[in-house]
Amino acid sequence: MKNKLNKLKRIIFQPKALFLLFLLLSMCVTITNVNQxxxxxxxxxxxxxxxxxxxxxxxASYNIVFGVLVPEAWDIASNATVSFTSDNGDGTMRLANGSDPDYKTPITDLAGIGENYGLVEWVVFISDQTVSGANGVNFSGQIQLSMDVGTENIKTQLGYIVGTSGYGITQGETDIRFTPCMEVTGGANPVIDLCGPLPFPVTFQPTEYTYDDIIHVGFDATKGPEGAPTALSGATDVYLCAKAVIDGEAVEACDISDITKMRSIGTDQWNVSVWPRQLFNAQPSQEITDITFSFKNQNGDVEVKNPDTGEDFQLIPNCAN
Structure with a gap:
């Protein structure tokens, strides 16, 4: 008998047996529809x-774990209300707090942030009541969510995830649903398109140029890391700080002067026209091989660089001919 028990233990604790045991002891949740x-x-x-x-x-009886992906600016942790109804009972849901298991991290790792480039967050709610289930007896339910959408024009993709406290956030025991990008309208701001490409603060005109051309450099101070405003948002004056390599020597044009001062063309919108040879006092016979730049305020104590790299922006010749 002892040998048989030992053999049974060895079988149960084999990885495949553990997987089968996990399947036998579970409460699989499937999202069938989102009405948004x-x-x-x-x-x-x-x-x-x-x-x-x-x-x-x-x-078994478990609490419902519900996560919703929304723009950070909505701050739904302070305004959302969540409840649920089901064949096996109804109840309310509360915001997850520090005394609960960390559901937010595994949700983010498992689900990501959909089509959004950033500025969104998963907010987690847990049912105040447990919901009981009987082995092999499926049941249905519905989660009701009500939340404020803030004061800004915005496009975003929302996401939803549902699981239980018994098994946490694991593949197979939870279900994830992303809905098509939706829009909030009626605000005073330009639309923040979180579903679009990651915003970049710098533009060049013309799109094709060499270092011998006049290049118009545009700077949008509202487009910083992950779409957040740059450190120069709201600045009264902005200056170009440029560096170059000319005939193998490093030179700099980073002083506060008329030639480096950018023109304001709108709120947090700046532009400067640059002729590299004039900017760096380069002679026609000299070779310019590299130009990088950043933006600074008049005091020079606030600087904006490429939000993707943390380094200076690059001005790279771009000519089809």
Whole structure:
């Protein structure tokens, strides 16, 4: 008998046996539908319902774990209300706090942030009541979410994830649903398109140029790391700080002067026209091989560099001929 028990233990603790045991002891959640508006107006409250099916493989009672991906600016942790109804009971949900397991990190690792380039966050809620399930008896439910959408025009993709406290956030025991990008309208700001490409603060005109051309450099101080404003947002004056390699020697044009001062062409929008040879006092016979630059305020104590690299922006010749 002892040998048989030892043999049984060896079988149970084999990896495949553990996997089968895990399948036998689970409560699989599937999101079957998300009812969410495609657009709302600033200042409004948005109501969303998430329909789920639950397939218990054991007799157990667990709390519902619900995560929603939203723009950080909405601050739904301070304004959202969440509740649930189901065949096996109804109840309310609360914001997850420091005494709960860390659900936010595994949700972010498992689900990502959809089509958004950044400035979004997963906010997690946990049911105040447990929901009981019986082995092999599926049941359905619905989560009701109501949240404020802030005061800014914005396009974003929302995401939803549902699981249980018994198994945490794991592949197979939770379900994730991303909805098509939706829009908030009616605000005073230019649209913040989180579903679009990652914003970049610098533009060049013309698009094709050499170091012998006049190049118009545009700077949008609202487009910093992950779309957040740069450190020069709201500045009253902005200056170009440029460096070059001429005939193998490093030179710099970083003084506060008329030639480096940028023109304001709108709120947080700046432009400067640069002829590299004039900017660096390079003679026609001299060779310019490299130009990099950043932007500074008049005091020189605030500087903006490439948000993607943390280094100076590069001015690279771009000519089809």
């Amino acid at each position: 508006p495609s657009s709302v107006t600033v200042g409004e409250q948005m109501d969303v319902t998430i329909d789920v099916d639950v397939a218990p493989a054991e007799d």
